[in-house]
Structures are given as C-alpha cells and as structure tokens.
Amino acid sequence: MIIAVDGPAASGKGTIARALAGHFGLPHMDTGMLYRAVALTMFRFGGDPSSEFEAVRACEGVAQVDPTDPDLRSEIVGSIASRISAYSGVRAALLERQRAFAAQSSGAVLDGRDIGTVIAPNASAKLFVTATPEVRARRRVAELLSRGMPGHFDDVLIDIRARDERDSGRDAAPLAQAADADLLDTSGLTVDEAIAVAIALVEDRIKMATGA
Numbered sequence: 096m097i098i099a100v101d102g103p104a105a106s107g108k109g110t111i112a113r114a115l116a117g118h119f120g121l122p123h124m125d126t127g128m129l130y131r132a133v134a135l136t137m138f139r140f141g142g143d144p145s146s147e148f149e150a151v152r153a154c155e156g157v158a159q160v161d162p163t164d165p166d167l168r169s170e171i172v173g174s175i176a177s178r179i180s181a182y183s184g185v186r187a188a189l190l191e192r193q194r195a196f197a198a199q200s201s202g203a204v205l206d207g208r209d210i211g212t213v214i215a216p217n218a219s220a221k222l223f224v225t226a227t228p229e230v231r232a233r234r235r236v237a238e239l240l241s242r243g244m245p246g247h248f249d250d251v252l253i254d255i256r257a258r259d260e261r262d263s264g265r266d267a268a269p270l271a272q273a274a275d276a277d278l279l280d281t282s283g284l285t286v287d288e289a290i291a292v293a294i295a296l297v298e299d300r301i302k303m304a305t306g307a
C-alpha cells in the first residue's frame with residue numbers, strides 16, 4: 096500500500112505521514128528533505144539558487160548530507176529549497192529515488208508536494224493536508240523557537256505566503272490536490288485529532304478498494 100500525503104508548508108503533513116507510517120507499519124519518506132538537502136549543499140558551498148545548472152549539480156551531493164543536520168530545518172534552507180525545486184532538472188534528478196522508495200514491496204508513506212500527482216499517482220490513499228497561512232505561520236514559529244532558531248510571526252507568514260505562491264505557481268510538478276485525494280484541513284484540529292481523521296480517511300479508502 097502506498098499512501099501519498101501532500102500539502103503546503105507547516106500544514107502538518109509530515110506529522111500525519113509519520114503517524115500513518117507508524118499506524119500501518121510502513122516506511123516513511125519526507126521528500127521535502129531531499130530538496131532541503133540540495134538547498135543546504137548550495138548554501139554551504141556558495142551555489143547560486145538562480146542557476147538551474149548549479150542546482151542540478153548540487154543534487155549529486157544529496158546522499159552526503161546528514162539527515163539529522165539541524166540546519167536542514169532552517170527557514171533560509173526551506174526558502175532556497177522552494178526556489179530550486181521549481182527547476183525541472185532538479186525534480187528529474189530526485190525523481191528516481193522517490194519512485195524507488197514508493198515501489199518497495201512493503202509499501203510506503205511519502206509526504207511532499209507532488210506525491211499524489213507525479214511520484215505515486217497510483218497510490219492507494221491520497222491526502223491533501225492544508226491549514227490557513229496564519230495557523231501554519233504560528234506552528235512554524237513555535238517549531239523554530241523550540242529548536243532554538245529565530246522565528247518572527249510576520250516574517251514567517253510572508254515567507255509561507257511566498258512559498259505557497261512559488262510551489263503552486265511553478266510549471267514543474269506544482270503543489271496541487273490530486274483529483275482523487277481527500278482534503279484534510281487541520282486549521283482547527285489538534286495533532287491527535289488530525290492524525291485520527293487521517294487514519295479514518297485512509298481506512299475508508301482501503302475499505303473502498305477491497306469492497307469490505
């Protein structure tokens with residue numbers, strides 16, 4: 096079983112995807128980390144995010160990035176990730192790794208922006224997780240502060256809106272709800288409530304598929 100979880104920044108898709116992976120006993124891939132790894136490589140080695148050529152070259156270094164590096168989660172790296180992820184060359188360079196993860200015999204949960212539309216269009220269940228920009232900015236600020244990183248609501252809200260626009264407006268695999276995805280608005284939900292709704296939606300899809 097493949098579960099695709101897509102949505103904008105800080106909507107809660109990673110939290111939900113991890114919980115679904117635990118609940119259904121599936122491996123999980125946070126695909127945003129791949130784009131963040133490319134961004135961090137460019138940030139550290141002085142690559143120019145306005146150059147597709149340099150961004151594609153930085154994709155070669157993804158495997159060398161420590162997935163626990165706290166800088167991966169910084170706002171500056173997220174913002175560079177959002178810029179370089181618009182390049183079709185970058186998306187092509189990262190495609191196979193994601194498709195191979197999705198194709199494991201165990202099944203998998205992947206979260207990102209284009210899982211239900213491009214990476215795993217045949218996923219058994221697809222969730223499009225969203226929340227208002229203000230709620231998402233509040234969550235991101237709390238997250239940054241808890242990690243000892245600076246986070247100011249107004250700046251983070253501006254960044255979230257800019258990221259939404261870039262992710263939805265790009266030509267290459269834009270952020271979009273797949274036609275067969277269930278919409279899950281987490282604005283008024285606690286983490287536990289959002290997870291419970293997500294599990295129920297996936298179970299409904301499994302029942303529909305098996306006719307149970």
Ligand SMILES: Nc1ncnc2c1ncn2[C@@H]1O[C@H](COP(=O)(O)OP(=O)(O)O)[C@@H](O)[C@H]1O
Pocket residue numbers: 102103104105106107108109110111234235237238281284285286287289
């Ligand atoms: N329903 C929710 N209510 C409150 N906080 C949430 C909820 N879902 C996620 N969060 C918190 O918001 C932050 C961003 O969530 P995350 O799952 O990383 O989002 P995304 O993967 O969409 O960027 C995390 O600190 C997480 O604990």
Ligand SMILES: Nc1ccn([C@@H]2O[C@H](COP(=O)(O)OP(=O)(O)O)[C@@H](O)[C@H]2O)c(=O)n1
Pocket residue numbers: 103104105106126127128130131173176177178180181206207208209210258262
């Ligand atoms: N499947 C994906 C995942 C992330 N991305 C890009 O990578 C950036 C960082 O992704 P992320 O999921 O780590 O970001 P957050 O939603 O956690 O802020 C996003 O702004 C997207 O532009 C993408 O284009 N496609």
